Amino acid sequence: MKTQLCMPNAKIYFWSQFFSPVQSNYYLTELIDTVAWQQDKIKMFGKELPLPRLTAWYADPGKSYRYSGITNIPLPWLPVLLPLKEAVEAAAGHTFNSVLLNYYRQGQDSMGWHSDDEPELGQNPVIASVSFGQTRRFDFRYRHDKNIPKQSIWLENGSLLLMQGPTQHYWQHQVPKATKLTQPRLNLTFREIK
Numbered sequence: 385m386k387t388q389l390c391m392p393n394a395k396i397y398f399w400s401q402f403f404s405p406v407q408s409n410y411y412l413t414e415l416i417d418t419v420a421w422q423q424d425k426i427k428m429f430g431k432e433l434p435l436p437r438l439t440a441w442y443a444d445p446g447k448s449y450r451y452s453g454i455t456n457i458p459l460p461w462l463p464v465l466l467p468l469k470e471a472v473e474a475a476a477g478h479t480f481n482s483v484l485l486n487y488y489r490q491g492q493d494s495m496g497w498h499s500d501d502e503p504e505l506g507q508n509p510v511i512a513s514v515s516f517g518q519t520r521r522f523d524f525r526y527r528h529d530k531n532i533p534k535q536s537i538w539l540e541n542g543s544l545l546l547m548q549g550p551t552q553h554y555w556q557h558q559v560p561k562a563t564k565l566t567q568p569r570l571n572l573t574f575r576e577i578k
């Protein structure tokens with residue numbers, strides 16, 4: 385079922401069971417096994433620190449993506465990713481030429497506050513985010529006014545979150561640590577690199 389999140393200066397839609405549990409469990413194991421996962425390092429306070437998650441970047445030829453000082457050179461599309469891309473494109477009414485995959489091995493893995501506002505995404509990017517495996521909390525905070533309350537949603541197995549319009553200009557998001565959780569989660573964010 386599709387719902388719209390009610391947040392100012394944002395256009396966000398959510399489908400709780402976009403993929404069935406059977407499909408989702410298949411994709412979870414298949415992607416964990418076949419994706420070329422890597423652990424990037426970022427420079428922080430003069431030190432090199434490993435990112436607290438594994439990532440991979442699949443995209444059309446020439447579509448590189450740079451964030452946090454890391455340049456992602458695209459890998460050619462894996463066949464298993466193509467039906468996912470098509471299903472998400474049909475729901476979003478938008479075509480994508482790339483996907484960033486994040487592998488949260490357990491609750492210690494996380495992603496800090498950020499907006500998806502890199503220049504290669506252009507103005508008002510459409511970003512379609514699919515989750516498989518362990519349910520994790522996804523938080524939003526308003527960038528310019530601390531009085532606007534934070535919002536959170538639970539991204540469960542098989543869900544689809546679509547962020548578009550001015551969302552990235554006005555809101556940041558994060559996936560906080562959840563240290564008690566032991567099960568893996570995969571997230572795929574489909575993007576259009578200009």
Ligand SMILES: O=C(O)CCC(=O)C(=O)O
Nearest residue numbers: 484486500513559571573
């Ligand atoms: O894991 C998630 O749900 C969020 C991923 C994300 O924000 C990103 O890849 O930019």
Ligand SMILES: [Fe+2]
Nearest residue numbers: 498499500557
């Ligand atoms: Fe993001």
